[in-house]
Amino acid sequence: MRIAVVAPGRPISEANAARVSAFMALTYPQHDVVFHPQCYLSDGHFAGSDDARAAAFLEVANDPQYDAIWFARGGYGSNRILSRVMPNLGPAARDKAYLGFSDMGFLLGALYAAGIGRPIHAAMPITLGSNDPGESLGWALAWLIDGDRNALEPSLNGEGKGRPAAAFNLAILDALIGTPYLPDLTDHVLMIEEVSEPLYRIDRMLFTVAHATQLKGIAGIRLGHVTHIQENDPPFAETAEQIARRWCDEMGVPFLGRAEIGHIALNRVVPFGVA
């Protein structure tokens, strides 16, 4: 399997790429990971200009030699290339897996909405720090290469087995709501994770989820990890889970429990659709 890495949001370092290549050589020596040089570009907030990021993504997505596109990192910015890339994906793009999470939810969502490829919510190369055992990365590759179901978010081997699912960072989901890039999630279990937000914003974003016309048919919500919660002044009276349960009630969909996804060391895999 040949896996191409591009960075539709922020850049990674060559040292980070070298660590991932070494990790691949140790764990999956018979498979290739290829870092597009665009991953190392820097243009203000972004890994190169919008044009450069869009061109790199289209180059690898439309190249039949690659079986999968692995997004290097989140950060912010993949929404800015949607209008450039989505109309220009050719036949080769339809057979690929696309892996990432956080800001990359813009692309995963838009691809799923367009029925292109297999979007997969999974850890990204940036995860592999210098003192990181690579457990999340290993799960991403184990699912991609071996179809190892142990890599999956646990509910997908339990009560959620055979049921379609999708996973998003809450802020990214919120930004997609109301646009044509939000996929039809009817009958899907929707898993949500969040990082670095105060609770009042989590509450506000879940208001939008609860009242979104496009999401009326979802099967239920699972709450992933909500990490690095920012201080709320004054303190918010509820936890993230209490907030999620309340909005599920208002939405009229079941709160299905927690999910092992998020900005955490062990971010499990959620393939969009039926795993």
Add this chain to the structure above:
Amino acid sequence: MRIAVVAPGRPISEANAARVSAFMALTYPQHDVVFHPQCYLSDGHFAGSDDARAAAFLEVANDPQYDAIWFARGGYGSNRILSRVMPNLGPAARDKAYLGFSDMGFLLGALYAAGIGRPIHAAMPITLGSNDPGESLGWALAWLIDGDRNALEPSLNGEGKGRPAAAFNLAILDALIGTPYLPDLTDHVLMIEEVSEPLYRIDRMLFTVAHATQLKGIAGIRLGHVTHIQENDPPFAETAEQIARRWCDEMGVPFLGRAEIGHIALNRVVPFGVA
């Protein structure tokens, strides 16, 4: 004219209410402003529980003795009472003006979407600090009581005269997009203001505006004041206006210039619809 003040988000102090009452007595002695005691409640983040805030709003909105409802303050929380109040507004609620901005955009938007009353983007009682001359507050009352067109956002007396307009805090507009509480803004000039956000979030929120199916028919966008911009790491390469112009281009609507609204000392009045 009798004006009732309630606080669907956060509370104000009795000292603040006393300042506003004194201001009214000096400027409009023949008119009454009545502060509902709910304004002073405190329940964690909010001016009382969701039930208490909803009940106070319904009490004054459905009471024919009041000609206008003036929201005391923004902060966060008016979205949490929408499902409680919107189905329960009676005939007396239809004849009233509703004034506020920032978080109160949830209510202004939902009222406009439902065709109830006259929503008006205007300064709120919290604005009147101890060293404040009350200029913004004066404009709000001048429009409400005297229909003084000098109170209006300047474009409404110029090139925007006779054209419907609406004004929102960008984060609140973003949270409304995709829900039934977002009004139909076809042919409206949309004015947007923001406070205390980093530029990458402003960019992300304007992506949602630019791609929102519900907003396809707007006449154009005016950018209000964007204040207390939070640090962006790394620095963002564009100003708020450059960001707004770029997304207007992607949306295919004209960027119409700036607007004199926002979290500023002189926040001008924008009545929803034709002023």
